[in-house]
Amino acid sequence: MEKIKAILSASHEVTARFVETEGPKILSLVEKTCEVFRNGGKLLVFGNGGSAADAQHLAAELVNRFKRERTPLPALALTTDTSILTAVANDYDFSLVFVKQIEALGRAGDIALGISTSGRSPNVLKALARARELGLFTVGLTGGTGGGMPEVSDLVITVPSEETPRIQEGHLLFIHVFSELIEEAYFGK
Numbered sequence: 001m002e003k004i005k006a007i008l009s010a011s012h013e014v015t016a017r018f019v020e021t022e023g024p025k026i027l028s029l030v031e032k033t034c035e036v037f038r039n040g041g042k043l044l045v046f047g048n049g050g051s052a053a054d055a056q057h058l059a060a061e062l063v064n065r066f067k068r069e070r071t072p073l074p075a076l077a078l079t080t081d082t083s084i085l086t087a088v089a090n091d092y093d094f095s096l097v098f099v100k101q102i103e104a105l106g107r108a109g110d111i112a113l114g115i116s117t118s119g120r121s122p123n124v125l126k127a128l129a130r131a132r133e134l135g136l137f138t139v140g141l142t143g144g145t146g147g148g149m150p151e152v153s154d155l156v157i158t159v160p161s162e163e164t165p166r167i168q169e170g171h172l173l174f175i176h177v178f179s180e181l182i183e184e185a186y187f188g189k
């Protein structure tokens with residue numbers, strides 16, 4: 001029981017600091033995303049492991065709904081097509097599994113959101129770098145020092161922890177806060 005309480009308390013402490021330091025950046029990303037959606041652009045999201053699940057979670061909130069009855073929003077997780085993922089990894093390299101999808105689906109004016117707790121996953125960093133070259137707005141959702149994210153991201157949102165699970169808990173909070181604010185900002189209160 002003590003262990004559970006210690007984990008919960010660490011998680012709360014990290015998410016509280018996250019909101020305090022990164023809140024303004026989250027608000028600016030909400031504005032930017034609404035502008036991109038209004039201009040016919042879309043959000044492409046990707047990451048590995050738990051962050052692949054987070055990418056899918058965010059895309060589902062936006063395409064389906066969060067709290068409101070409203071029209072679907074254009075978001076796509078690049079982590080779900082096992083034929084594409086295995087073919088690219090098998091024929092080329094795992095570090096290109098998101099790059100090739102960015103090249104196929106990304107258009108200038110879209111947003112590429114890469115999720116990496118360490119900021120060091122080559123497939124996430126390469127996809128953000130390529131997205132930027134192609135004229136997408138790039139966002140790194142990360143933790144700790146952010147690894148290589150600052151070099152390839154127009155906006156870096158960082159959970160202030162060095163522990164992967166705590167960082168992921170901050171990322172989940174981001175997904176829900178972002179989805180709720182997007183619904184309000186895009187469709188009105």
Ligand SMILES: O=C(CO)[C@@H](O)[C@H](O)[C@H](O)[C@H](O)COP(=O)(O)O
Binds near residue numbers: 049050115117124168
């Ligand atoms: O969920 C977890 C750990 O909590 C793992 O599945 C974790 O996401 C994987 O090890 C990832 O490969 C880590 O990649 P990254 O966050 O450093 O980019």
Ligand SMILES: [Zn+2]
Binds near residue numbers: 050165168
């Ligand atoms: Zn996890």
